[in-house]
Amino acid sequence: MKKTGAQILVDCLVKEGVDTIFGYPGGAVLTIYDALYHSPLRHILVRHEQGAVHAADGYARASGKPGVVVVTSGPGATNTVTGIATAAMDSSPLVVFSGQVNTPLIGNDAFQEADIVGITRPCTKNNYLVKDVKTLAPIIREAFYLARTGRPGPVLIDIPKDIQAQSTDYVFPRQVVPRGYHPTYDGHPGQIQRCLELLATAERPVLYVGGGVILSGAAPEILKFAEAENIPVTMTLMGLGGFPGSHRLSLGMLGMHGTYWANLAVTECDLLIGIGARFDDRVTGKINEFAPLAKKVHIDIDPTSISKSVKVHLPIVGDVKHVLRQLLADAPRPRAEIARARQKWLKRIAEWKKDKPLSYRHGKMIKPQAVVEALCRATKGDAIITTEVGQNQMWTALFYEFNHPRQLITSGGLGTMGFGLPAAIGAQAAFPGKTVIDIAGDGSIQMNIQELATAVQHKLPVKVAILNNGFLGMVRQWQKLFYGGRYSHSRMDVSPDFVKLAEAYGATGLRAQLPAEVEPVIAKALKTKGPVIMDFVVEPEEDVSPMVPAGEAINKMILL
Amino acid sequence: MRKHTISVLVENQFGVLAKVAGMFSARGYNIESLSVAETLDPTISRMTIVTRGDDPIIEQITKHLNKLVPVIKVSDLTGTPHIDREMALIKVEAKEKNRAEILRIAEIFRGKIVDVSPTSFVIEVTGDDEKITAFLALLKPLGIKEIGRSGKVAMGRGPKTAGVEPNGEKEGG
Numbered sequence: 224m225k226k227t228g229a230q231i232l233v234d235c236l237v238k239e240g241v242d243t244i245f246g247y248p249g250g251a252v253l254t255i256y257d258a259l260y261h262s263p264l265r266h267i268l269v270r271h272e273q274g275a276v277h278a279a280d281g282y283a284r285a286s287g288k289p290g291v292v293v294v295t296s297g298p299g300a301t302n303t304v305t306g307i308a309t310a311a312m313d314s315s316p317l318v319v320f321s322g323q324v325n326t327p328l329i330g331n332d333a334f335q336e337a338d339i340v341g342i343t344r345p346c347t348k349n350n351y352l353v354k355d356v357k358t359l360a361p362i363i364r365e366a367f368y369l370a371r372t373g374r375p376g377p378v379l380i381d382i383p384k385d386i387q388a389q390s391t392d393y394v395f396p397r398q399v400v401p402r403g404y405h406p407t408y409d410g411h412p413g414q415i416q417r418c419l420e421l422l423a424t425a426e427r428p429v430l431y432v433g434g435g436v437i438l439s440g441a442a443p444e445i446l447k448f449a450e451a452e453n454i455p456v457t458m459t460l461m462g463l464g465g466f467p468g469s470h471r472l473s474l475g476m477l478g479m480h481g482t483y484w485a486n487l488a489v490t491e492c493d494l495l496i497g498i499g500a501r502f503d504d505r506v507t508g509k510i511n512e513f514a515p516l517a518k519k520v521h522i523d524i525d526p527t528s529i530s531k532s533v534k535v536h537l538p539i540v541g542d543v544k545h546v547l548r549q550l551l552a553d554a555p556r557p558r559a560e561i562a563r564a565r566q567k568w569l570k571r572i573a574e575w576k577k578d579k580p581l582s583y584r585h586g587k588m589i590k591p592q593a594v595v596e597a598l599c600r601a602t603k604g605d606a607i608i609t610t611e612v613g614q615n616q617m618w619t620a621l622f623y624e625f626n627h628p629r630q631l632i633t634s635g636g637l638g639t640m641g642f643g644l645p646a647a648i649g650a651q652a653a654f655p656g657k658t659v660i661d662i663a664g665d666g667s668i669q670m671n672i673q674e675l676a677t678a679v680q681h682k683l684p685v686k687v688a689i690l691n692n693g694f695l696g697m698v699r700q701w702q703k704l705f706y707g708g709r710y711s712h713s714r715m716d717v718s719p720d721f722v723k724l725a726e727a728y729g730a731t732g733l734r735a736q737l738p739a740e741v742e743p744v745i746a747k748a749l750k751t752k753g754p755v756i757m758d759f760v761v762e763p764e765e766d767v768s769p770m771v772p773a774g775e776a777i778n779k780m781i782l783l
Numbered sequence: 784m785r786k787h788t789i790s791v792l793v794e795n796q797f798g799v800l801a802k803v804a805g806m807f808s809a810r811g812y813n814i815e816s817l818s819v820a821e822t823l824d825p826t827i828s829r830m831t832i833v834t835r836g837d838d839p840i841i842e843q844i845t846k847h848l849n850k851l852v853p854v855i856k857v858s859d860l861t862g863t864p865h866i867d868r869e870m871a872l873i874k875v876e877a878k879e880k881n882r883a884e885i886l887r888i889a890e891i892f893r894g895k896i897v898d899v900s901p902t903s904f905v906i907e908v909t910g911d912d913e914k915i916t917a918f919l920a921l922l923k924p925l926g927i928k929e930i931g932r933s934g935k936v937a938m939g940r941g942p943k944t945a946g947v948e949p950n951g952e953k954e955g956g
Contacts, residue, residue: 344802345809349852352798369852403794403855527846530839 224394228356228387229258232320235363236264238395241291243267243282243652245275249295250335251322254387256293267652267681270673272299274645276306277671280315281649284632285607287440289316289370290649296322297335300381301342305639308346310377312636313461314438316370317377318363325385326354340381348376349401356389365399373406374525375438406524410541415549417537418496418520422554425494425518426564428454431477431506434461434635435499435523435543437628442466444547445498451554453565455572457485459500460616461635464625469604474572475581478506479771480617483780484575486771489514490778491571497521499543502533503636512776522546579769579782581621588762589738591615591690595622598660598688601745606658607650609633611643611667614696617767619662641670644687648674651683658686658749665691665718675728678754686748687756689721692763700766704781705773725756734758786815787841787861788937790945791830794853795821803830803854806847812836816869818934827855829945831867831937858945860937867937870909872897873919876926877904885925892918903928 226234232255236244243265248256259266269275272294279290290310294303300321310317324333340352348369351362359382366378422428436445442465449456449472456466457474466473474485489495495517500506502521507513510532521528521535522543529538539546557565583592595618598606604624609632610616616633625631632650634642643661651659661668668689678685690696698713722732731751735744741759748755768783793799800819807814815833822829834844841859848857860867875885877900889896889906892914898905908918912935919927939945 340798341801344798344805401794401852404852525850527843527850531843534839 224392225390226393227254227258227390228353228359228382229254231356231359231391231393232363232382232387233258233262233264234393235360235395236291237262239363239367240288244291244293245269245279245282245649246293247272247275247295247299249299249322251296251299251324251384252293252387254384255320255322255382267648267677269645269677271671272302273306273641274671274674274677276303276317276319277309277639277642277645278649278652278674278677279317280306280310281609281632281646282653283310283315283317283649284646285629285650286653287629289318289367292317292319294319294321295335296324296339297337299335300339301337304342304346307343307377307379309634309637309639309642311346311348313434313634314375315377316375318366318370319377319379321379321381322387323352323381323383326383329383339379343379346377347379350379350381352381353383353386356386356391359386360393361396361399364396365401368398368400369404373404407540408524408542408545410522410539410546410549412549414537414539415546415553418539418550419553419555421494421518421520421537422452423558424561426561427492427568428452428494428496428565429474429488429492430454430456431459431489431495431497431500432456432462432465433459433498433500434465436462436465439499439524439542439544440628441499441544441547442628444544444551446470448547448551448554451551452557453562453569455488455569457481457489459503459506459635460620460633462500463620464628464630467626468624469626476620478777479508479773480621480767480769481771481777482576482581482621483579483769483782484572486769486777486780487575488572490776492517495519497523497535498547499523501528502531504532507533508771508775508777583765583768585738586762589735589741589759591618591692591759591761591765592622593738594688594690594741594759594761595619595662597741597745598662599623601742601749602658602660606630606660607632607654609643609647609650609659609661611661611663612638612640613664613667613698614700614767615662615664615667615690617697618690640667644668644671644685645674645677647685647687648678648683651678651685652681655683660686660688663687663689664696665689665693666695666715669718672724675725675730675754675756679729682753684751684753686754689756689758690761691718691721691758692761692765693718694763697767699764703764703766704770721756721758725754730754730756732756732758734760736760784835784837785861786833786835787859788865788867788935789832789834789845789848790858790860790937791832791848791854792822792856792945793828793830794855795826795828796853799828799853800830802851803832803848806851807834810843810847812840812844816934818936831935833935856945858939860939864940865937866940867911867935868909869912869915869935870907870933871915871919872931873906873908873922873927874929875904875906875922876928877902878926881925885922888918888921894918
């Protein structure tokens with residue numbers, strides 16, 4: 224059957240199982256938008272292309288399905304770059320379609336022309352410029368395959384305007400796999416055996432779990448493995464929810480703002496098994512003092528993650544779900560004396576926890592930690608939470624108890640301020656019936672506040688909780704601790720009245736200024752049907768604690 | 784810090800060179816020389832890359848090359864028996880009193896005179912890095928006017944090929 228490039232695109236999306244796309248029309252994608260007009264696809268019209276990519280990313284992280292974006296050429300395409308880099312750092316599956324100027328004009332500095340394939344080369348898993356309409360369908364199939372398999376990631380397809388209009392014979396192609404692409408899923412049996420040998424004698428083991436566990440759907444296997452072996456589990460920011468935070472074996476988050484007991488456990492352990500985590504500098508602190516007593520095992524699907532920063536004793540390349548199943552198949556119950564030693568180890572960790580629990584001092588003003596705890600109570604720990612970046616993100620990680628995978632959606636690797644609101648919109652689009660809350664700061668919410676209009680237009684009832692301290696709080700905290708208290712340009716003297724702003728957008732605005740007002744505001748927000756902004760006026764100079772100074776060993780924590 | 788010669792089979796598509804070169808620059812690795820050309824199979828090109836680094840760096844380089852989707856196969860030839868060659872075109876000043884000596888040196892190195900003018904020769908020479916460097920050192924006092932030096936091309940010795948296996952398995956990883 225003959226179809227135009229634009230019709231092929233729409234048909235491929237439907238056949239790939241896409242139901243929702245996020246986009247913004249413009250000159251170079253008018254033909255695609257014309258084809259979308261009568262399509263069954265739900266299109267969410269954002270207010271800025273960066274918002275489209277973060278929303279698609281939020282949709283992908285909440286649902287596990289690739290997020291899809293359509294934008295125009297030039298500025299439309301360049302506006303996606305931060306979103307694509309965010310997804311690349313956190314291995315989130317996206318397929319981004321950008322319009323391009325007509326083929327004969329490419330390279331002529333034409334109106335709204337940008338070399339988006341060149342610009343996004345280092346932050347995509349792969350990208351394509353479509354030069355022949357016959358190759359469009361196979362490229363789309365390949366792109367979805369790459370986005371969702373192996374270590375997932377963003378893929379960009381740049382389609383010139385004339386290609387969108389050209390016709391060709393079309394059948395939906397069979398799966399296309401590039402010949403140079405062969406992710407390893409099963410762990411090497413010899414390495415599995417060696418890992419079991421290390422386990423058999425480990426008296427003080429720790430599992431260090433990252434976002435890979437969530438991406439591969441390995442939460443049930445982690446739970447089984449940890450319980451069978453009686454091993455405590457610490458999580459990276461991206462790994463939160465991969466293991467239940469309320470479980471007796473959970474140590475919470477480790478690293479720069481990790482819990483006291485998690486960081487001490489990692490420092491004292493004799494076997495550290497990294498699972499779908501990449502030994503990021505925010506986790507390890509000073510590299511040569513990270514888990515200095517431990518034999519280190521690293522399970523990861525991406526060979527480049529292994530021995531990148533920390534030299535490991537035993538690498539296992541593979542999908543963590545597959546590898547954990549292999550380990551579980553052969554794992555013997557720990558021998559009696561090892562089981563006793565592990566019991567002692569857990570007791571020691573429990574003492575650290577009792578000694579220095581997560582805490583903060585209550586005062587006359589609202590404490591941001593109390594807001595996060597109240598949100599957790601009000602949603603029974605069951606909401607989808609997105610965050611912005613900075614103090615709001617760390618308090619969320621520490622004070623909201625995540626028990627399920629895909630419950631926390633946050634920009635971990637790139638640390639993109641402005642991520643939370645559009646990501647919440649995307650997550651809400653994937654799960655219309657769930658409570659979705661963006662925990663934000665007064666600084667970061669202003670980076671993509673325009674997307675509130677998107678939420679209102681598409682009836683996506685996201686709730687935003689602004690921890691409003693009048694500062695770029697994390698910058699201020701570093702300036703206080705490491706720059707002699709010189710608050711250089713970190714004070715936001717002027718911000719909009721967020722209640723009025725919400726109303727201006729057609730959403731609901733609520734404010735709490737006293738501790739007693741926190742719970743009623745949250746209750747009212749959760750009962751309100753549409754999008755809500757909650758403005759919590761909090762203690763301006765509250766710090767995130769614990770904190771490991773940059774470059775220090777992670778057991779050298781400052782408790783603030 | 785050892786020199787490594789890495790042979791990379793890639794999809795013969797536009798943008799692949801930029802991807803490979805971009806990976807090196809983005810991660811702070813250095814390319815000392817690079818040559819690219821089509822193979823017998825016109826859909827595949829071979830890149831020969833000379834780079835420098837200690838073992839962990841070379842390991843990361845080969846892993847990152849493998850990770851690029853259009854890369855089909857990566858082989859680090861260093862440490863395995865292999866042949867490598869580069870070619871140089873050298874324009875030398877050919878004054879009356881030097882002409883005989885230049886021809887003699889060129890002959891010793893099996894160089895070919897590919898262009899002659901009343902005041903200059905252009906000599907073509909192939910060989911490994913050491914040979915070409917030695918050749919240049921001998922010609923230098925006689926007056927080199929211009930040098931064009933290719934990147935290295937390399938191949939493993941013996942009957943085994945670096946070609947793509949029928950199932951297209953990548954090496955390493």
